[in-house]
Amino acid sequence: MTHSDPAVMHRAMPDAPTAGRARDAQQTREQLLLAARRRFAHDGYSSTTVRGIAADVGVNVALINRYFASKEGLFEACLTSASAQIVRPDEEDVQSLDQVISSITRRLASSPGKDDPLQLQLLLMLRSSGDDRADAIRRTVITTLAERMAAAAGWSPADISTEALVLRAQIALATAVGVVTLRSSTGINPLSSAGEEELGGAMGEVLHLLLSPPSPQSGTRNP
Amino acid sequence: MTHSDPAVMHRAMPDAPTAGRARDAQQTREQLLLAARRRFAHDGYSSTTVRGIAADVGVNVALINRYFASKEGLFEACLTSASAQIVRPDEEDVQSLDQVISSITRRLASSPGKDDPLQLQLLLMLRSSGDDRADAIRRTVITTLAERMAAAAGWSPADISTEALVLRAQIALATAVGVVTLRSSTGINPLSSAGEEELGGAMGEVLHLLLSPPSPQSGTRNP
DNA sequence: TATCTAAGTCAGCAATTGTTTACACGTTTG
DNA sequence: CAAACGTGTAAACAATTGCTGACTTAGATA
Numbered sequence: 420m421t422h423s424d425p426a427v428m429h430r431a432m433p434d435a436p437t438a439g440r441a442r443d444a445q446q447t448r449e450q451l452l453l454a455a456r457r458r459f460a461h462d463g464y465s466s467t468t469v470r471g472i473a474a475d476v477g478v479n480v481a482l483i484n485r486y487f488a489s490k491e492g493l494f495e496a497c498l499t500s501a502s503a504q505i506v507r508p509d510e511e512d513v514q515s516l517d518q519v520i521s522s523i524t525r526r527l528a529s530s531p532g533k534d535d536p537l538q539l540q541l542l543l544m545l546r547s548s549g550d551d552r553a554d555a556i557r558r559t560v561i562t563t564l565a566e567r568m569a570a571a572a573g574w575s576p577a578d579i580s581t582e583a584l585v586l587r588a589q590i591a592l593a594t595a596v597g598v599v600t601l602r603s604s605t606g607i608n609p610l611s612s613a614g615e616e617e618l619g620g621a622m623g624e625v626l627h628l629l630l631s632p633p634s635p636q637s638g639t640r641n642p
Numbered sequence: 643m644t645h646s647d648p649a650v651m652h653r654a655m656p657d658a659p660t661a662g663r664a665r666d667a668q669q670t671r672e673q674l675l676l677a678a679r680r681r682f683a684h685d686g687y688s689s690t691t692v693r694g695i696a697a698d699v700g701v702n703v704a705l706i707n708r709y710f711a712s713k714e715g716l717f718e719a720c721l722t723s724a725s726a727q728i729v730r731p732d733e734e735d736v737q738s739l740d741q742v743i744s745s746i747t748r749r750l751a752s753s754p755g756k757d758d759p760l761q762l763q764l765l766l767m768l769r770s771s772g773d774d775r776a777d778a779i780r781r782t783v784i785t786t787l788a789e790r791m792a793a794a795a796g797w798s799p800a801d802i803s804t805e806a807l808v809l810r811a812q813i814a815l816a817t818a819v820g821v822v823t824l825r826s827s828t829g830i831n832p833l834s835s836a837g838e839e840e841l842g843g844a845m846g847e848v849l850h851l852l853l854s855p856p857s858p859q860s861g862t863r864n865p
Numbered sequence: 866t867a868t869c870t871a872a873g874t875c876a877g878c879a880a881t882t883g884t885t886t887a888c889a890c891g892t893t894t895g
Numbered sequence: 896c897a898a899a900c901g902t903g904t905a906a907a908c909a910a911t912t913g914c915t916g917a918c919t920t921a922g923a924t925a
Contacts, residue, residue: 463688545827585832597816605777618813
C-alpha cells in the first residue's frame, strides 16, 4: 500500500500559469483554493492531505497554514467560495422553471469529468469534515439550492398549499446529487458515458415530474 | 467462504453482548464486521479508524488484523458481505416492477437512521478505499442492482430496443442514492424528516416515470 | 544601493494511524 | 491434571499527518 505520489493523479502541472508576478500571494491563495476544492470534492476531507494540495500548486505546505490557518479553515474557505458561486446573489430573483431545469440538466450531463463547477460544488457539499460550522454551511447551501428550485416551481413560503414543493425540490436535487455521485465515484456505464442527449432527456423528465405544478398535461414525455 | 446468518438482528447500540461463549471468534468476527460496516458507510473509509471499530465491539485492535489481515481486508469483507445481501442469488429471477419499486420506496423511507440494511449498503457502495479490487466490487454491485431494476422494467440483454432502460434504471438508482446520501449526510428538512407517506409517494412517481414501459397510460401519475 | 517587508522554504515536532510481535488468558483435549 | 491450542491483550514500531518556528529570498521603498 505504498502510494508513490498521490499528486500526479490529479494534476500534471501547477495551476493556471497566469504569469503575473513571480510572488503573488493573492494568486497562490486562489490556486490553493482551487486545488483544495478539487481534492476535497473528489477524495473527501480526510483522504485529502494538505501536502498533496500544496504539491498540486507547487508551493510549500506551510503556506496553507499561513493563508487559511488550518486544513479545516481551507475546507471552510472552499465551502464558502463554492457557496458564493452556486447561490449567486444576482440570481436572487425567481427563475423560470424551464430555465432552472435546462440549466441543471445541461451542466449535469456536460462531462463526467469533475471540473464542471456545478458538479464539483455538489460533490463538495456532500463532504463533511466533522466540523459544526462547515456542516452548517453545507446544510444552508443545499437547503437554499432546493428552495430556489422550489420557488421556480411555484413555491411560496406564504402559500401553505405549495409546501410540498420543497420536499419535491429536495428530491429533485437528490437526483442530481446521486447522478453526479455515481458518475464520479463509480464509473458505471452507461450512466458515466451518457451524453447530454440521453442523460439530459431522462433527467428533464424527472425534474419536470417533480417540479411541474400538478395540473393536467404536465411536462414533456419523450420515449 | 463463511455465510453469515440471515437471521441476524441489527442492533442499534454499538455492541450487544450476545451471551454465547466468553471467547467466540466467529461471533466477534461478525461483530467487527457489523461495526465496520456502520462506520465505513457513515464516515467513509479514511475517516474510519480500526481502533474505533475495535472500541465499538470492545476488543483489541490487533484482532482486526488477525481476522481480516488489514483495514483494507476488513473493508473488502464489508463490501462482499453487503453485496451478498443486497443482490441475493435466490432472487435471481425477475421481480415485478411494482414489487421492486414498492420495495425500494418502503425501505428508503423507513427511517432516516442509517441502520436500515438497504440504506447502509447503498452508502457503503459509495465509499472508496482507493483499492482496485474493492472498487471493482462496488461497481459490480451497483451495476447488477441497476440491471435488476431494468430487468423488472422489461429490459432484456438480447432485445436492443430495451437498451435505454439500463440508463434509466441507473438514474433511478442514482435517485435512491441521492436521497439516502442527503438524508444521512446533511440532515436537511423536510427531506430528512419526511415519512413513508410523502417521500414514498414522490419516489414512487419518479421510479414509475423512469422504469415504466413507454406505453400509453401507465400507472397512476396524479399526486 | 541599502534596507525593509512580504512571500516562500526548510526542518522538525506532536499526534494519530495501521500493523506487528511477544505475551497472557481461557478452552479443549490427552 | 497438564499440555496444547485458540482467543484476546499489551506495547511498541514505522509511516503519515497537521502544524509550527526559524530561516531565506524576492520585490518594493527610501
